[in-house]
Amino acid sequence: MAKSPGQAKAPQKAPGNQPKTARGEATRKAILSAAERVIGARGYNDASIGQITSEAGVAQGTFYIYFATKEQVFSELVLEMGRLVRHTIAEATQGIFDRLDAEKAGLTAFLEFVRAHPDLYRIVQEALFVDPQAYREYYLTFADGYRAGLVAAEEAGQISAGDAETRAWAxxxxxxxxxxxxxxxxxxxxxxxxxxxxxxxxxxxxKP
Amino acid sequence: MAKSPGQAKAPQKAPGNQPKTARGEATRKAILSAAERVIGARGYNDASIGQITSEAGVAQGTFYIYFATKEQVFSELVLEMGRLVRHTIAEATQGIFDRLDAEKAGLTAFLEFVRAHPDLYRIVQEALFVDPQAYREYYLTFADGYRAGLVAAEEAGQISAGDAETRAWAxxxxxxxxxxxxxxxxxxxxxxxxxxxxxxxxxxxxKP
DNA sequence: ATGAAACATGAATCAGTATTCATGTTTACC
DNA sequence: GGTAAACATGAATACTGATTCATGTTTCAT
Structure with a gap:
């Protein structure tokens, strides 16, 4: 009676619970990875939670232990893709100080990445409709970094002068x-x- | 009894019946135009037939007199967008014989078009997931024309030599x-x- | 004018599937 | 070695929305 009821627990309700155990960690990862494959292949709307959990080898209800909604798992994939791509390109251009050389190395790394991860590529495209916020963040972050690089290169006299913003998008x-x-x-x-x-x-x- | 049953009619069944009357013509156009607005604004999956028909000012069932499925109306929008864009650019570059000038005029016309028709722009993007075939056709047709133009320009010495295919996509x-x-x-x-x-x-x- | 084809209606059907829940099982920690 | 939290299950729920259909209304050729 004096137990201050309804305050001390949120066991299987909270949205997107983080796992607190090695087992939970593994299960969450399995679901995320299955989601990447299933959503990447069939698209967000045709991918069902049932397909994802079955691909992950868990029961349907398990999905909702780790993700609040279908949309949330999608969001996380977009975020992950953003981090991966930026990391990949940063790695590939590490230590290259000439902008034109870096441009070449970055493009190569990017193309190799998308060829290796076609699912993630499609997922980002679909984010425009499923999770516009994540989509905007993905491209705005990318564009910002790109522009900063171009400005620096221009100041260093490595490239001609020009509108870095438009160039970055182009x-x-x-x-x-x-x-x-x-x-x-x-x-x-x-x-x-x-x-x-x-x-x-x-x-x-x-120009000729 | 001797009426050879079940052969002589397909009145409201056939997929995507074309209208045969001025009235029908007008209704079909109204639905198509409503679909452009509703799907463009809310995306394919969040747009319902009910919203489209209500926006068009007709009953829900009327939709299926002119379109076999929700997907079909979408397909037609993508096709229409393709025709419109190509036409717009062709018009804008008409009579410009220098490729670099044409490139500028074409880009201007394209950007003005998308700013005027943001709905159609989004619809084409979404086609990658809703109607991949239409999406492919849209871009392949476009790329083909582009490449042909670059090849001609290269032969005319208006631009430097280079891989026209990759340039076209870029x-x-x-x-x-x-x-x-x-x-x-x-x-x-x-x-x-x-x-x-x-x-x-x-x-x-x-290059500097 | 009139009958058949074309067009229009909107309520009912029907299937798919995201999410919940009551109930078990496993893990971590004392 | 016991127990509370964490994890897992899968059947049941609940809702959405595309498509159908039985029934009217309008158009048009004759």
Missing amino acids: LMGIGRSLGEQLVVFEADKPIPEIVASAHDLIANGL | LMGIGRSLGEQLVVFEADKPIPEIVASAHDLIANGL
């Missing part, structure tokens, strides 16, 4: 489009060839 | 990304400024 667009050519349109051209052509365009433009 | 990506900056990220930079920066990049590249 260059992002090149990467995105070439990535899509690989993943969605299944072009089989070798990445180095694609990068060589694209880099020539980026460095020198179309 | 340039498409620039347009797409800048269009998205306008529509999705609601940048308010004037189109001529964007085009000027982008065109400088396209013509001259980043």
Whole structure:
């Protein structure tokens, strides 16, 4: 009676509980990874919780121990993709101080990444409709970093002067489009060839 | 009895019946146009037939007189968007014989179009998940035309030599990304400024 | 004018599936 | 070695929304 009722527990209710055990950790990861595969392959709406949990080898209810909604697991995938891509590119351009060289290395790394993770690529695209906020964050963060890099390169005299903001979006667009050519349109051209052509365009433009 | 039953009619069953009357024509157009607005605004999955028909001012059942499924109306919108964009750009570059000038005019026309039709822009993006076939056709058709133009320009000595296929995808990506900056990220930079920066990049590249 | 085809209605059907829940099982810690 | 929290189960719930259909109304060729 004097137990101050209804305060001391939120066991299986709280949204997106973090696991507190090794077992829980593993299960959560299994679900997230299954979600990546299932949603990537069938799209958000055609992917069902049943498919995801079955792919993960757990019961349907288990999903809701770790994720509050179907949308939440999707959001996390988008976030993860953002971190992975930025990390991959940062790694690949580490220690390259000439911007044009870095541009080439970054594009190569990006294209290799999307070829290796076609599911994640599609998931980001779909975020525009499923989780616009996550989508915006993904591209705005990316664009910001890109622009900062271009400004620095311009100040260092490594590239010509120009509007870094527009350039950043344009260059992002090149990467995105070439990535899509690989993943969605299944072009089989070798990445180095694609990068060589694209880099020539980026460095020198179309002028004869 | 001798009426050869079940052969002589398919009145309200056939998929996507074309209208045969002025009235029907008008109704179909009203539904298509309502669908553009509703799907563009809420996305394919959150848009319901009820919303579309209500926006069009007809009853729910009327939808199925003209479209076999929800997906079909979507497909038609993607197709229409493709025709419109190609037509708009063709018109804007009509009579411009220098490729770099045409590139500038085409980009301007494209950006103005997407700013005027944000709904259609989003619909094409979503087609990747709702109607992949239509999506592929949209971009493959576009890329093909683009590539042909670049090949011709190269032969005419108007642009430097290079892989037209990769260049076409890269340039498409620039347009797409800048269009998205306008529509999705609601940048308010004037189109001529964007085009000027982008065109400088396209013509001259980043080299100092 | 009139009958058949075309068009329109909106309530009922029907299936899919996200989410919940009552009930067990396992783990961590004393 | 016992117990409370954490984890797991899968059947039941609950709702949404696409599609159908039986029934009217309008149009148009003759």
